[in-house]
Amino acid sequence: MPRFILLLVLLSGLSLSACAAREFAATPISLADHVAPGDIYAGIRLLGALRLSSSEINGLRLCGLSGLAWDEGAGLLYAISDQGALFHLRPVFDDQGYLAGARSIAAYPLQDASGKPLRTPFDDSEGLAIRNGDHQIQGDTELLISFEVKPRVVRYSTKGEWRGEESLPAVLRDIRNYRDPNQALEAVTLDPRWGVLVGTETPLRNDPSGQIRIFTSSGRFWIYPLGSAPSSALVAMEALPDGSLLTLERAFVAPLRPLVISLRRTELPVLGTAGVPLKVTDIAVFDSSQGWLLDNFEGLTRYRDQRFFMVSDDNCNSWQTTLLVYFELLPVAPVSGFR
Template sequence: MNTEIAPSSNENQFQGITLLAQKRLLFKEISGLKFSEISDVTYDLNEKKLYLLSDEGILFVFEATFSDRIETFNAVRGMRLAKKEGKKFKKWRHDSEGLALDNKGHLYVSFEGRAKVGKFNQKGEMVKKYTLPKKLRDPKNYRSRNKSLEALTWHPRYGLLTAAEWPLKNKQKKDQTVYALNGKEWQFKAEAEQRSAVVAMEVMDDGNLLVMERSYSGLLNPFVITLKKVYLNKCKNKMCKSELLIKMNSHQGWSIDNFEGLAKVGKHRYVMVSDDNGNFFQQTLLIYFEVTH
């Protein structure tokens, strides 16, 4: 079902992006699993498969093709993430938030709660658990158990990169950090809005990062989704240059929802997806757009 999030339906070019297609996803169940609470998304360009991850530990697979619009979008299957040999995750350990795919088609998932990153096969079974940098292993280092490894992406040079929703306790509140699993770090300034949190990131064509931040601080305040470019090769004392691409503000006519997922689907082209929080009044939106500078 088509939708419209922009302030004006007569425009599709806003700051640094062009909106190409906007859909509301109305699936109730896929393979008998409830389709809701989508926390991240990734795309296999070779197989033309779009993977959507629920924060309830469920992975949904779609056949999807993209041109100047979304050409095809068909549900294939849903599966519960599991430990080796299909053993179930305990309920409080399946808070899956970040999703990534490498150039060999391997899937990776990051989790909140007790922070971890795992490698998964096409059956949704975890085949490897990674050792995190020491500062990311201790739950006490995070500002809360629900503010840990929210974002995940795979970089062809640095491997898996992750970020906590909010900076760790020993960091300034606006000094966000991207972590490689080998311990390398990059910092950038979070947006000025209250409680602006990193919810997703994706590697761009030039090797820099497209980062999504979300600011929600109460029903009466603006709800703001920001897309920015973080330059991994333009850093001074680990603090990297960032460039604002777009700021979508609910008080400025944007009909946005709780966007949490981001995936590259073609050259300069991406999709972002929202989490309906299992709430009747919220929606799962899929927005297809192009970064234009």
């Protein structure tokens, strides 16, 4: 995505992050006035939020976080940066089950097939999914990471070691089919029925505006209609146990205009019909002009049951903030507002 545009959008409402901080810190914050852990907004229950400091872990700067994955077997939250780094974090909860902090555990550079750290332009890692994250088998877990600029989906060990590439439809392998090199494979998830699913940040070059195609690795696709917020983009998706997807969208229009973050539910078809529009409904829409403390949310993962984490990408600059938010998806979403 064009980083300089997003920077201008965020100048109006976000506090400065610590540019040169070295020690990792996770500070509890509120996303809005009078919003506390346990409060319900639209179709979710907010369960805590943290501001993560810009710090170095094992020589890698924790910033620009664009993807999340929860490893139940290891009790770790994995986060990737768009500079090709993989971080291991451990969330901390209080006695009520609300997010109260996080600990940094380790960090690794993502490697290429020869075992060397990724370099530009191959290091723009964006989407993250996990395979066998609920197993207890040593070495069984794999991370699936999607990339922009050089679009591909790569399998990695939990220490950033290259294990091979997933197959992709030909249309997704050619960067000329995208509207911008920084608007490529932003979202990836692993669905129990359809396997690896990928989505682009914006419509492909020759596709209609406002419509994303969500692809399987075999080339089957469905039409995903973006939300009503102007310039909305698909930035993450997470397969749910009921066969649907939880999708995350980010929208910004112009400098000094509101930033809008949307959580949406997407129904996937049971049968093999391809090329059809998907049914998508809003779960919760956050608008910075309505008092929400927001940033460039891009990462999403399911924790346990109907609880999730999402994280913001601060683009590694001092004008933005890395926010880690913990929330619960409610069974039936009310129309809007607090309860």
